Amino acid sequence: MQKSYGGQALIEGVMMRGKHHQAMAVRLDDGRIESLVTPFTPWGEAHPILRLPFIRGSVNMVESLVVGMKALSWSTNMNLSGGMDAKEEAVKPWQMALTVLMSLLLSIGIFFLLPVVLAHAAGPWISGVLAQNLLEGVLRVGIFLLYICLIAQMPDIHRVFQYHGAEHKSIHCYETGAPLAPASARRFSRLHPRCGTSFLFIVMVVSIFVFSFTGVDNILLRLFSRVLLLPVIAGVSYEILKWTGRHMDRPIVRLIAWPGMQIQRMTTAEPDEDMLEVALVALEKVRLAEKDQEPVPFTQMTYLAAQH
Numbered sequence: 001m002q003k004s005y006g007g008q009a010l011i012e013g014v015m016m017r018g019k020h021h022q023a024m025a026v027r028l029d030d031g032r033i034e035s036l037v038t039p040f041t042p043w044g045e046a047h048p049i050l051r052l053p054f055i056r057g058s059v060n061m062v063e064s065l066v067v068g069m070k071a072l073s074w075s076t077n078m079n080l081s082g083g084m085d086a087k088e089e090a091v092k093p094w095q096m097a098l099t100v101l102m103s104l105l106l107s108i109g110i111f112f113l114l115p116v117v118l119a120h121a122a123g124p125w126i127s128g129v130l131a132q133n134l135l136e137g138v139l140r141v142g143i144f145l146l147y148i149c150l151i152a153q154m155p156d157i158h159r160v161f162q163y164h165g166a167e168h169k170s171i172h173c174y175e176t177g178a179p180l181a182p183a184s185a186r187r188f189s190r191l192h193p194r195c196g197t198s199f200l201f202i203v204m205v206v207s208i209f210v211f212s213f214t215g216v217d218n219i220l221l222r223l224f225s226r227v228l229l230l231p232v233i234a235g236v237s238y239e240i241l242k243w244t245g246r247h248m249d250r251p252i253v254r255l256i257a258w259p260g261m262q263i264q265r266m267t268t269a270e271p272d273e274d275m276l277e278v279a280l281v282a283l284e285k286v287r288l289a290e291k292d293q294e295p296v297p298f299t300q301m302t303y304l305a306a307q308h
Contacts, residue, residue, distance in 0.1 A: 003292050005171055005283065006194060008068050009164035010075035014275075016167070016282040017067065018292075023285035024071050025278045026078045033281055034078050037289045040067070057238025058231040064196075069100045110147070112207075112226045115139040120219045130212060137208030144204055148266045158269060165190035166271035166279035168264075174283060182276035190268040194245045197267045198260030202237040205259075210236070 007016045013026030019042070025035040043063050044051035050059045073096035119126075119136040126135050151157045172188035173180060210233055214225050240256075247253040271279070 003287075003290060005174065005286060007167040007171065007279075007282070008064075008071060008196075009160045009167055010071055012079050012159070012163070012278075013075045014163050014167045014170075014279040014282045015068070015071040015075075016170075016279075016286040018286045018290040021286050021289035022067065022071070023282045023289065024074055025282035025285065026075045027274060027278050028078065028082065030082075033278055035281055035285055036074060037285050039289070053239055054232075054235035057235035060238060061234050065100065065104070069096055072096065072100075108227065108230070111140060111144055111204075112230070113223055115143060116219065116222050116226060120222070129214075129217060133212045133214065134208065136211065137204075140207060141201075141204045144200070145263070145266075148263070152266055161267055161269040162271045163275055163279065165268035166275040168192040168195065168268060169271065169276060170279040170283050173280075174287075180280050180284060182273040182280065185276045185280060186273070190270065191261045191264045193248050193257050193261065194241065195260070195264050195267075197264045198244075198257065199237060199241050201260040201263050202240050203233055206237045206240070207233050 003018060005016055005018055007014055009015075010024060010026060012028075013024060015022055015024045017023075021037055021039050023035060023037045025033055027033055043059055044056055050056060076096070115136045118139050119132050122135060123132070126132060152161065166185075168190050169185045169188045170180075171192060173185040176188070178184045178188075207229075210229055211226065214222065214229075244253050244257040248257065
């Protein structure tokens with residue numbers, strides 16, 4: 001049975017994650033590819049209760065945030081210090097943790113609390129709890145799309161989005177059994193049904209339905225309820241994402257997944273061959289660590305991965 005891999009774009013690199021290992025690869029300024037493979041035990045494996053449906057969504061979201069933070073910290077240090085031979089980390093773990101924490105709080109404030117405030121301000125024109133909640137949901141989706149459009153204009157973020165595209169193309173390449181080489185991976189789509197962008201869009205849509213039943217007039221209680229219900233929304237959204245990922249062969253499922261897939265056109269960009277090589281090195285590394293025995297044709301990438 002073919003194994004399932006996920007990933008994340010890093011600073012000038014890609015992280016690929018299997019069931020018990022993750023592999024990170026980055027391109028340094030001198031052209032070298034630096035890579036690192038680390039084992040991990042999923043929280044749900046250590047504590048079976050965390051694997052239960054509607055609970056595992058929030059758990060996986062937090063776990064992915066922690067794993068992603070460490071991977072971003074490593075890639076940042078590799079690029080700033082010039083490789084693993086550096087004597088000192090350019091960015092300390094606590095500095096990266098603080099940055100991620102502040103980013104998380106800012107995201108909750110912008111995408112979940114700001115729409116409540118804006119909808120409440122529109123009270124003189126749009127009244128009623130249901131109408132207010134629907135307006136809040138529309139504002140939330142609009143702010144989310146506007147945010148993506150704005151950050152996509154930044155050159156550094158555009159490069160991250162290119163590596164995001166390289167990650168998706170590489171996974172598609174593996175999942176179809178094609179040769180793991182840049183020229184082969186280039187042919188595939190940069191959109192993938194299991195992408196975190198699709199998950200975030202599902203979260204935005206699910207929040208419209210969940211918050212529509214809160215029936216809270218007091219703005220402070222509404223703000224509190226938005227934070228309190230986040231685990232519920234994440235749990236439901238994760239189950240929807242898993243379901244769509246398993247049944248993309250069905251037309252109705254493709255229709256449901258279509259909006260999130262289209263938003264990926266904003267969070268991914270076409271990578272160059274150097275970026276695809278980095279992503280494929282990370283994929284080959286994690287496959288070796290996971291002892292993935294799927295028959296993949298030998299290519300130059302197998303040799304390249306063994307050299308880094």
